[in-house]
Amino acid sequence: MTSQDFAPTAGTAARLPQERRVVTEIPGPRSRELQQRRIAAVPPGVGSVLPVYVTDADGGVVVDADGNSLIDFGSGIAVTNVGNANPRVAERVARQAGRxxxxxxxxxxxxxxxxxxxxxxxxxxxxxxxxxxxxxxxxxxxxxxxxxxxxxxxxxxxxxxxxxxxxxxxxxxxxxxxxxxxxxxxxxxxxxxxxxxxxxxxxxxxxxxxxxxxxxxxxxxxxxxxxxxxxxxxxxxxxxxxxxxxxxxxxxxxxxxxxxxxxxxxxxxxxxxxxxxxxxxxxxxxxxxxxxxxxxxxxxxxxxxxxxxxxxxxxxxxxxxxxxxxxxxxxxxxxxxxxxxxxxxxxxxGGLVERARRIGEIMLPRLRELAGRYPAIGDVRGRGAMIAIELVREGTKEPDPELTAEIARRCHARGLLVLTAGTYGNVLRFLPPLVIPERLLLEGLDVIEAAFAL
The missing domain is CATH 3.40.640.10 (Type I PLP-dependent aspartate aminotransferase-like (Major domain))
Known part of the structure; x- marks a missing residue:
């Protein structure tokens, strides 16, 4: 198995197509309907990064209620390292639930x-x-x-x-x-x-x-x-x-x-x-x-x-x-x-320690090259599959949370789920599942680059 066709679990093919697919605006009409129900039922103190309502997820993608398939650079905040609904996990949980x-x-x-x-x-x-x-x-x-x-x-x-x-x-x-x-x-x-x-x-x-x-x-x-x-x-x-x-x-x-x-x-x-x-x-x-x-x-x-x-x-x-x-x-x-x-x-x-290192080897050079072209990227840092870029106002180290939010919004609109972080709200953090196919990882980086190019 090559890095290009790395599967969600050892020896198992992905259940969902591992592709970015944007078929509506994001969030789409069904997610917007669900968001209105949420507003009436859930206090606003419980926030969400992106109000798309998920119906399925697998490997490196999450699928929303409108049929959009987003590349997942969040992993539920570093939770689904082995992929969402991992078959081995799901099977063992189901078997236990029956006992x-x-x-x-x-x-x-x-x-x-x-x-x-x-x-x-x-x-x-x-x-x-x-x-x-x-x-x-x-x-x-x-x-x-x-x-x-x-x-x-x-x-x-x-x-x-x-x-x-x-x-x-x-x-x-x-x-x-x-x-x-x-x-x-x-x-x-x-x-x-x-x-x-x-x-x-x-x-x-x-x-x-x-x-x-x-x-x-x-x-x-x-x-x-x-x-x-x-x-x-x-x-x-x-x-x-x-x-x-x-x-x-x-x-x-x-x-x-x-x-x-x-x-x-x-x-x-x-x-x-x-x-x-x-x-x-x-x-x-x-x-x-x-x-x-x-x-x-x-x-x-x-x-x-x-x-x-x-x-x-x-x-x-x-x-x-x-x-x-x-x-x-x-x-x-x-x-x-x-x-x-x-x-x-x-x-x-599944060799996921090594896979995390490989993700870092792909992401860090690409993001550092991007930083060389966009002075707003003040720092690129992290290890393995825990990578971030810090955004600042050009020519300074003054945090730029507004640009950070805008870059995240552009990524979301194009079908890439990214998270923000940082004491100053000026960090984009990337936490892809460790089982994400390499081609999907590269496509996610393309979306980030396009977000800066606008």
Whole structure:
């Protein structure tokens, strides 16, 4: 099988035609009808990137209610890494649904929950003994990681970073950096959370070459002076920041922070919710610099679209929490566990770590060439299939969220689903399914180029 005909699952042809097909304006009449129903039923606080109503999806495409087939550069925000409705995932979920759909693992356990935890213990970075447990969402996983860190260390302070995003619950909203739309009007926030500078190479005052060591030194100095290293329970960080604009920390920054944690007794928590499960060209993004976290949180790509998240940590940390202190009614639902086992098989058997690297090898040079022709593209960054471009006003580094929104609108109108991100709202982020056919990936890049040419 060549990269040109890469299929959604090992040895299986795509169920839907892998093509961009625009047959109406986007959104079309049927989607507009459904949007009117939505307005009457759903509060406006629940937003959508593009109000097209999906009826089918497979491989690298999503099909809407008007019959338009859009190239998918979003993957449900890095969820459908193995492709939407992946046959192996669908088959295992359907088989499980015919047996039982819920018992609550805390009431009557089942093997698939244990099997997912065993796989997480084996696959997450580090060869030390680990324990895992399962919850429903990335925010829930991060919140539990903080709970465990506070319990295990007897400390309260939690350190996070500029531009970080960790969720929408009270605690994870507090951990999140961006005010609009995530925090505005929802305070007061949780106590004992402290924010430090992030090693953001494109925006570092003295330039990218100095960014890693200078940002680490600043963060460690502020922690030591303002909080006291002995008071820090956990440092929580995304190895590549997601909603913050796909900020890839400058080399050396994360290892320096991890070393600080080892020396001070704080726990290093890697939030791999968006970066995990082959997305960045490694199974987990923190592997890129050889970082071994004390706790790893996972979600999104873990179960092919079913709600599931995990918290994996060193056994001596995880085992400290008293019986009954962790859990939840739906955490590790049996349908989601079967989906996760299928996803992990797909990643391994389908060579999706390597496939993510190949996507990066295609996208990054093409986007850098585009940046050379359009000065509004201030930065191109990312790894694997987690790529972004940051848009600025020409001749400056001033963010240009208006142009960003317009480029996204042009892409949508031409049948390419893209997402925006960034603290300043000026980042286009690209998260294609890892199984997208290469010709479709190239066509999506053509659409992006055309959007800038208008």
């Amino acid at each position: 039982f759909t819920h018992t609550c693992f805390m009431v009557a356990p089942y093997e698939s929950y244990v099997a997912v935890c065993e796989r997480l213990n084996r696959l997450t970075p580090g060869d030390h003994e680990k324990r895992s447990f399962l919850v429903n969402s990335g925010a829930e996983a991060v919140e539990n990681a903080v709970k465990i860190a506070r319990y295990a260390t007897g400390r309260q302070a939690v350190v996070v970073f500029d531009h970080g995003y960790h969720g929408r619950t009270l605690l994870t909203m507090t951990l999140t950096a961006k005010n609009m739309p995530y925090k505005q009007g929802f305070g007061p926030y949780a106590p004992e959370v402290y924010r430090m500078p992030m090693a953001y190479p494109y925006r570092w005052p003295t330039g990218p070459a100095n960014c890693g060591p200078e940002a680490a030194a600043q963060a460690i100095e502020q922690i030591t002076k303002q909080i006291g290293a002995s008071n820090v329970a956990a440092v929580v960080v995304e190895p590549i920041q997601g909603e913050g604009g796909f900020v890839e920390p400058a080399p050396g920054f994360l290892p320096a922070i991890a070393e600080f944690c080892r020396e001070s007794g704080a726990l290093f928590v890697a939030d791999e919710v968006q970066t995990g499960f082959a997305r960045t060209g490694d199974l987990f993004a923190c592997e890129h610099e050889g970082i071994v976290p004390d706790i790893v949180t996972t979600a999104k790509g873990i179960a092919g679209g079913l709600p599931l998240a995990g918290v994996t940590g060193r056994a001596e940390i995880m085992d400290r929490v008293h019986g009954g202190g962790l859990g939840g009614t739906y955490g590790g639902n049996p349908l989601a566990c079967e989906a996760a086992l299928a996803v992990l098989e797909e990643i391994e058997e």
